[in-house]
Amino acid sequence: MDRAHYDQVVRTFFNCDPPAISEIFREFLLAMQAEETLPPAAHMTQNYETAAANPEIHLLPGNLKDARDTVFPYFWGTDSWSSPLHLENVKGPANYASLVGALACLLKNPNLCTDTYSQRSNELEVKAVTALANLLFYHTKDPWGVFTMGGTISNLYGARIGIEKSLPGAMQRGLQGVKLAGIVSEAAHYSGRSITGWLGLGTENLHAIPTDASMAMRLDLLAEKLETLSREGYRVAFVCATFGTTDAFGTDDVAGIRRILDSFAQQHSVPAPQLHVDAAVGWVLSFLAEYDTTQNPLEFSPELLPLVQRVQQGLVGLRLADSVTIDFHKMGWGHYPGSAFIVNRRSDLRYLSRTVEDTPYFSEADSRRDPALFTLECSRPALGPYTVMASLNSIGLTGWQMLVARSLELAQRLKQNLERLDYCKVLNLDTVGPSVVWWVLPQGRDAKAIYQDMIAGRLSTERYHQYTHEIQKVFERREREADPKLDARLSYTTSIGFRPHGLNLPAWKAVLFNPRTDEAILDRLVRGIEELS
Ligand SMILES: *Cc1c(COP(=O)(O)O)cnc(C)c1O
Numbered sequence: 001m002d003r004a005h006y007d008q009v010v011r012t013f014f015n016c017d018p019p020a021i022s023e024i025f026r027e028f029l030l031a032m033q034a035e036e037t038l039p040p041a042a043h044m045t046q047n048y049e050t051a052a053a054n055p056e057i058h059l060l061p062g063n064l065k066d067a068r069d070t071v072f073p074y075f076w077g078t079d080s081w082s083s084p085l086h087l088e089n090v091k092g093p094a095n096y097a098s099l100v101g102a103l104a105c106l107l108k109n110p111n112l113c114t115d116t117y118s119q120r121s122n123e124l125e126v127k128a129v130t131a132l133a134n135l136l137f138y139h140t141k142d143p144w145g146v147f148t149m150g151g152t153i154s155n156l157y158g159a160r161i162g163i164e165k166s167l168p169g170a171m172q173r174g175l176q177g178v179k180l181a182g183i184v185s186e187a188a189h190y191s192g193r194s195i196t197g198w199l200g201l202g203t204e205n206l207h208a209i210p211t212d213a214s215m216a217m218r219l220d221l222l223a224e225k226l227e228t229l230s231r232e233g234y235r236v237a238f239v240c241a242t243f244g245t246t247d248a249f250g251t252d253d254v255a256g257i258r259r260i261l262d263s264f265a266q267q268h269s270v271p272a273p274q275l276h277v278d279a280a281v282g283w284v285l286s287f288l289a290e291y292d293t294t295q296n297p298l299e300f301s302p303e304l305l306p307l308v309q310r311v312q313q314g315l316v317g318l319r320l321a322d323s324v325t326i327d328f329h330k331m332g333w334g335h336y337p338g339s340a341f342i343v344n345r346r347s348d349l350r351y352l353s354r355t356v357e358d359t360p361y362f363s364e365a366d367s368r369r370d371p372a373l374f375t376l377e378c379s380r381p382a383l384g385p386y387t388v389m390a391s392l393n394s395i396g397l398t399g400w401q402m403l404v405a406r407s408l409e410l411a412q413r414l415k416q417n418l419e420r421l422d423y424c425k426v427l428n429l430d431t432v433g434p435s436v437v438w439w440v441l442p443q444g445r446d447a448k449a450i451y452q453d454m455i456a457g458r459l460s461t462e463r464y465h466q467y468t469h470e471i472q473k474v475f476e477r478r479e480r481e482a483d484p485k486l487d488a489r490l491s492y493t494t495s496i497g498f499r500p501h502g503l504n505l506p507a508w509k510a511v512l513f514n515p516r517t518d519e520a521i522l523d524r525l526v527r528g529i530e531e532l533s
Pocket of ligand 1: 152
């Protein structure tokens with residue numbers, strides 16, 4: 001081997017050259033800044049046609065700028081979603097404290113599997129998980145948890161514990177023909193189906209309970225379903241409540257569900273199903289849990305205070321959950337992946353544990369702290385703990401309170417301004433959160449009367465199809481006519497989760513997720529609707 005050539009490769013790619021690295025990073029930052037002066041949109045179209053056609057790898061070793069040049073075409077001209085005009089859900093702007101945390105993490109590249117590979121990063125995970133658990137459960141004695149790849153996987157952990165509680169030994173022996181079921185609401189995220197499919201329960205054994213008009217699981221129907229399943233010989237492994245549904249921000253009554261599960265377990269002498277709460281989006285409200293609405297130290301507006309009080313009532317139920325999913329990469333303005341699975345009582349993790357004999361790579365692992373002994377993943381990135389703790393501690397509790405309160409305030413304003421229009425109907429007036437889902441019908445229609453007819457079951461199939469068609473047509477017209485430089489971008493959902501008489505409710509959707517969105521943008525949105533219809 002040509003040793004000089006080899007040494008050149010090692011020097012270029014394995015010796016840290018801070019000026020070279022910061023220069024490339026500065027160039028990326030400049031490119032991003034330049035993009036932010038453009039209206040929100042994808043400026044470079046995709047080119048899947050030949051994406052697979054020329055998968056060549058460069059022949060000769062290059063340098064770090066080749067790395068830059070390789071990824072740059074996929075970086076430049078793509079929307080970074082930092083514009084305040086983005087009111088779609090799921091992806092919002094990540095905060096820059098999170099970026100600082102992420103970069104620090106990438107420099108050390110820890111692996112959270114065990115202490116040996118993580119150095120001190122496992123400590124940071126314990127800190128992050130405890131901080132989040134304290135927010136959710138209000139200082140319960142013994143919470144614990146881990147960061148995972150996403151809300152789906154965090155929910156999977158909850159379901160997996162439920163299976164083991166209702167069928168001990170399933171980890172080793174499988175389901176052995178025992179009939180197991182899981183329960184969610186009709187407004188729950190589709191990840192419930194992925195999980196029951198992947199865990200071998202089968203998607204058909206996930207039962208979706210209808211919700212009321214506030215997108216909360218109907219407790220009467222939950223109680224009925226538990227009895228029916230029990231009569232049919234099923235064990236219910238878990239009930240996954242949703243705290244903040246993806247579209248409309250409905251929140252299930254966790255305390256009510258707890259009561260039903262406990263009394264069911266007692267009557268039938270069975271273990272209570274795992275009560276997991278999917279708070280992937282809704283957890284962020286917990287920053288307001290202890291806000292003093294009497295003293296009002298942050299001078300929230302008088303209209304906001306009743307909303308904060310309602311949030312606080314809803315949060316009380318979270319303390320009764322067995323486990324919770326939170327996604328920092330959703331409403332936490334954090335980087336992917338930043339999801340945490342948190343248990344209220346650490347001892348519940350024993351349902352997931354494996355022995356040191358099962359994990360020969362980690363013979364030094366200590367079951368008191370090494371997560372590899374119970375996590376699904378083997379290697380696990382530390383981005384979650386780094387980005388979350390960096391964000392939590394630099395923004396600070398009151399910083400978070402202001403960010404969350406502001407998005408509630410803006411959502412409320414948008415709801416009120418839309419509800420004033422006869423041909424509009426806000427579908428989630430009763431939920432407190434950053435999302436707004438609503439109908440816009442052609443002018444002259446009485447949207448509220450149509451909604452009432454729908455709830456009462458008075459809407460014929462033809463009228464249902466006609467109105468839902470109109471709602472979509474008006475949406476498409478706005479999309480065509482909107483000025484991308486000035487008009488907010490919205491999304492459209494075909495079902496908000498509440499399904500009166502089995503009918504899906506489609507809706508226009510906006511999420512007040514971007515802290516830079518302001519009243520002027522919302523007022524223009526409402527004016528635009530008035531001019532459209
Ligand atoms: C997004 C979402 C999930 C899934 O989370 P991922 O991080 O995308 O896997 C689960 N539940 C709810 C309510 C969500 O909104």
